[in-house]
Amino acid sequence: MAGLTAIFNRYSTLFQISPLVITLTLFLVGPVIVIIILSLWKFDGFMTLEGVWTFRNYEKIFTRSLTVTNYLQTGKMLLITLVVTFVLGFTLAYFLVFDLVKLRTKMLLFLLCVVPFWTSAVIRTVAWMPFLGTEGIINQAVVGIGLSDEPLKFLLFSEFAVLLSYIQIFTLFMMAPLFNVMARINKDLIEAARDNGASSIQILWNIILPLCKPGIAIGTIFVIALVASDFTTIRILSGSQVGTVAASMANQIYNVQYPPAAATAMILLLAVLLLVGGIMRLVDVRRQL
Amino acid sequence: MSKNTNGKAKTGLSRRNVLKGTAAVAGLAAGSTIGGFPTIWAQEDITVRTVGMAVSNMPQLEAMANEALPFNVKQTAAQIPDIMARGINQSASADLFEPPMMLLRAMWPTGKFQAWDTTKLPEWDQVVDLYKAPGKIWPDAWYGDGQNPSQVGYTSGPEARDFVDPGSTKWITHHPVLHNADTLGIRPDIIGRPIDSWKELINPEFAGRSALVAFPQIGLMDAAMAFQANGEIEYGDKGNMTREEIDFSIDRLIDLKKSGHWRVLWSTFNESVQLMVSGEVVIQSMWSPAVTAVREQGVSCTYQDLKEGYRSWTLGHMLPRHLEGKKLGAVYDYVTWYHSGTAGAFFARQGYYVVTWQNTKKYLPAAEWDFWMEGKPATVDIYSPFGKLMEKVGAVRDGGSYKNRMGRIAVWNSVMDENEYLTDRWNEFMAS
Structure with missing residues (x-):
């Protein structure tokens, strides 16, 4: 009996982490291995030739100019989304944490930010159409008050529409971690700074912002993952007229070209992991968790 | 022939009712000779599971099939890539796959499917010539660019993976279901x-x-x-x-x-x-x-x-390899029922054409037949199978007659x- 306890004590950490390890192995590591294998199989234009190994799917990615175009487009949209969601998310989180006094009001307003998530992603996306369409509310207003003679076509089925939807939906993913880290900032720190004559700008720049770094990092990782993997919003709101890596992959999958799609997925995964790894090196995320 | 089919559908219906009413009675058996498979439908529960697109896998049709047939039919609607992926990777998860014909070249050679024996399909004679040697419904019809359905219709044997000249064997890779033109x-x-x-x-x-x-x-x-x-x-x-x-x-x-x-x-x-x-x-x-x-x-x-x-498309029923015995017989019966006329009338009212269009005639009132198939002005108000008023008297179907579209x-x-x-x-x- 004593021996059993000793064994348990010795391996208790192992026991405790085992559910997570098993889950991750089964549902994350396993599928990734399957995708790696698939990406190395030959595709003959109609069928996947199981067990016929080739690097051709990867070769194609690295020899086509489309790859560069797609990654540039994905990167551009990612950057714009990051900047705007950060500005919005930071401002909202700051307002909730520092400008509001009552905890109940804070929580209530925070929950209000979650309201858009009560509907499905597709509905959230499609709901933009009556606003942005040629005959939509915005265009009726624009033409009605004489700002433009013609309805603005760039509002819908464009990169603009996609970005708008990204910002609408992903701001929360940036705001929530920021809210979390800001709420933990010791108010005495800010008092002390103020007593020592620091201006509001200085407090923001020298105290709050540095202490928010882990929140920024986590929010950024969320937004990177969401933008890099999206193809539904692109399909609906750009009308399949913007080409990103995920959208190209979706087309390959639709045409049941699994091996080339798997290779595209692996390279995209690698790119995202590199970005995330870079962020983790810059910011010690764990310190604040 | 026509009387025969008619009677079959009716007996099927009553059999079903009997089954429903006395499901608990042990040893209940009803005979079926449809599809050349003299099958005894005993107490054991047979369910035919189909996977296809939403245009042809829907609650209304499922209910019709369950009414008419002595076994259960369960239809599942899926997107095209999912039909293909399931057919190739989990072909045992359904009993009948219904992909668009354009996927045949990618699906048939995988060996996950078995050929249909046309001699065991009583309605096969009624299937239009588009799927047989001529490759078109009428002699003066256009053959069309791309993959004509007849080119991927036939194979050399029950377990073959090849495509052979249309009409050269009794083995078919898929049983055609519906077609239309866009x-x-x-x-x-x-x-x-x-x-x-x-x-x-x-x-x-x-x-x-x-x-x-x-x-x-x-x-x-x-x-x-x-x-x-x-x-x-x-x-x-x-x-x-x-x-x-x-x-x-x-x-x-x-x-x-x-x-x-x-x-x-x-x-x-x-x-x-x-x-x-x-x-x-x-x-x-x-x-x-x-x-x-x-x-x-x-x-x-x-x-x-x-x-x-027009640019045209067609759907086909593919038999997964795992099917055998009674289940296989039930699937043959299901497809035979599918092409015996009632389902065809249901699809005609949606604007589609089953590949046995002549059988449909018995189940569509002449006025509706003239509107949907002959392209004549409607003499009665035209309703969809879901009860919606589609066209008023005097309207002519866009694209005209069946022949004008599919020809x-x-x-x-x-x-x-x-x-x-x-x-x-x-x-x-x-x-x-």
Whole structure:
């Protein structure tokens, strides 16, 4: 009996982490291995030739100019989304944490930010159409008050529409971690700074912002993952007229070209992991968790 | 023949009722000789599970099948890639797969399916010649570019993976189900002049108000119809382009995109309907029931008959390899029922054609037959199978008669030899 306890004590950490390890192995590591294998199989234009190994799917990615175009487009949209969601998310989180006094009001307003998530992603996306369409509310207003003679076509089925939807939906993913880290900032720190004559700008720049770094990092990782993997919003709101890596992959999958799609997925995964790894090196995320 | 079929459906119905009423009585058995499989439907529960597209796998049809047949039928609607993926990777998860015929070249050679024996299919004689040696329904019909259904219809044996000359064996790779033809949908009230050619899809007059379907294979064929009609290029085979032809077509699509010609590329049925209803788009490639859906909202929309003909598609039932014994017999019975007429009438009222259209005649009132199949002006109000008023007396079906549509197939929905290259180039079009 004593021996059993000793064994348990010795391996208790192992026991405790085992559910997570098993889950991750089964549902994350396993599928990734399957995708790696698939990406190395030959595709003959109609069928996947199981067990016929080739690097051709990867070769194609690295020899086509489309790859560069797609990654540039994905990167551009990612950057714009990051900047705007950060500005919005930071401002909202700051307002909730520092400008509001009552905890109940804070929580209530925070929950209000979650309201858009009560509907499905597709509905959230499609709901933009009556606003942005040629005959939509915005265009009726624009033409009605004489700002433009013609309805603005760039509002819908464009990169603009996609970005708008990204910002609408992903701001929360940036705001929530920021809210979390800001709420933990010791108010005495800010008092002390103020007593020592620091201006509001200085407090923001020298105290709050540095202490928010882990929140920024986590929010950024969320937004990177969401933008890099999206193809539904692109399909609906750009009308399949913007080409990103995920959208190209979706087309390959639709045409049941699994091996080339798997290779595209692996390279995209690698790119995202590199970005995330870079962020983790810059910011010690764990310190604040 | 016709009386026979009629009676069969009726006895099936009563058998079913008996089964339902006395399900608990042990040892209940009912005989069936449909499909050449003298099967005893004993107490054990047989369920035929089908996987296909939403156009033909729906609660109403499922209920009809369950009424008529002595076993259970469970239909599941899925997207095209999912039908294919399930068929290839988990073929035991269903008893009947119903992919579009264009996927046959990718699915049949995997060996996950078994051939149908046409001698055990009593309705096979009624299946139109499109799927047999002639490759067309009427001798004077067009054969069409791309993959004609007859080319992927036959195989050399029950466990073969090849395709052989149509009609040369009794083994078929898939049992054809439905077909129809797609064309341009237009808003006649906004366009205000007659449209009679595919070339109007790329007419600068409709810049910023035209749309294409976003699926590379199909979108490119619609564009090709337009480029050829416009006299820009003569394709060797629009349904199986060479790399040069793909390059030409994609480059033209990119030019048009840069000039702001395409408002949008749509990917779902509902999107195509909304685009037309909202007036965002006035001319686009469209499916026949989508045109109906636009009209149901009180907006004028025409499924436009064009002089260059139609782009056509067809669905087929494929038998997974795991089927045997009673289950296999039940699936043969199911398909036999499917083509005996009642299901055909159901589909006819939606504007589709079952491949045994002559059997449908017995189950459609003459006035409806004349409207749907002969293209004659309606003498009665026309209702959909879901009870919606579709056309009033005097209306003529868009695209006219069955023969006018299916006799003038310019190209078949196909997966081209250069499929992978096409998708890569299409992605460039998207990214341009």
